[in-house]
Amino acid sequence: MTLAQDERAALVDTLRSVGPDAPTLCEGWTTRDLVAHLVVRERRPDTGPGFMIKQFAGHTERVRADAAAGSWQVLLDQLASGPPTFSPFKLVDRWANLAEMFVHHEDVLRGGTPRDAPWTPRPLSAEMQEALVTPAKSMAKLTLKGSPASVTLTTTDGRELVTSGSGKPVVVTGTAGELVLFAFGRAPLDVTYEGDGDSVSAVMSAKRGF
Template sequence: MGVNWAQVERRAMVEAMRREGPDAPTLCTGWATRDLAVHLLLRERRPDAAAGMFLPPLGAWTGRVTRSYAARDYDDLLDDVESGPPWFSLFALPDKYLNLAEMFVHHEDVLRGGADPTGPWTPRELAPGLSAALERPLKMMGRMTMGKSPARVTLRTPDGRDLLTVGSGEPVTVVGTVGELLLFAFGRAPVDVAFLGEPAAVALLSMARRSL
């Protein structure tokens, strides 16, 4: 069956969250590590509350459930996050596929939480199997987050493989490892990537919103 890299990243993310504590910054604007833990639990265990993130009429209910989770002991929250989606969750059976990008990106949100978004970053070295597994969500999510990009973006690995081309406008090639390209596609910073293209097109791409 192979390695479930979503579970590997989940465990590593929780370990980092325990090490950093409940009030550490993350790359998710306005969220500390406790807020991130609550988000993950609502996503996997409380679809009734998670829906309020997209449906304003449910916003009050989402806020109430969020506050109840946030008031819990931090270690208890992390125990639930680490245990994964319960059997009744929409994410339980397809965990290996639907949660890999989520766990990887949020793991990096914790690891890079205190970093200067405009500064350089030396990424961790990923296992080859994890890098390979991340290619699928990169191609899928990149089309969603950069489909309206103001540049014609090509995501390229350092060994010259083009994984995705999307958007319209002047061509810009973004070069980086699969993990860094995925983080770039999600609008995270800092990331370790290089740009090939006209400076004006690179600037437009850098300023464009990249998220779901």
């Protein structure tokens, strides 16, 4: 199995454990809403534009809401089985879905926890941490370009992954997994911040992600 498949299976196990009405880090979404999003993303190519383009978002949300109204067990089985043959994600699952499954798994695990609460991440293998370096870099380039400071993401082993934004320098340090979550705008997190106090505060409160 690939890392993306492993993370998908772990996510499904967690979802089965917590049920369809558990909170997530996705504002306004329960676990049922989140699973419907993942299933629609892979099984309804016509909804793809709505994930990125505001004008198409209404159609995507209607399809997702319809899916969410269906059977929880069917949704879980569809998610567990992975992208169907006709899905554009079928051939690129190992790359396109690694961060997707990881971030949404953490959305469930950390759901209901205050953003400023301390958090101890689950252990991840060295292979998984290394695989998350690339999505941390690529996502940060997008989500930090409007940052109120020049933000550098640095791993706990001292590697500088990316610098984006403008202003006074702020260094955010954490494992690759936590830096992916930072780039996606998730919290709580297990990261440290270095820099001017006002700049650090501005970075911590700035909106990131989509």
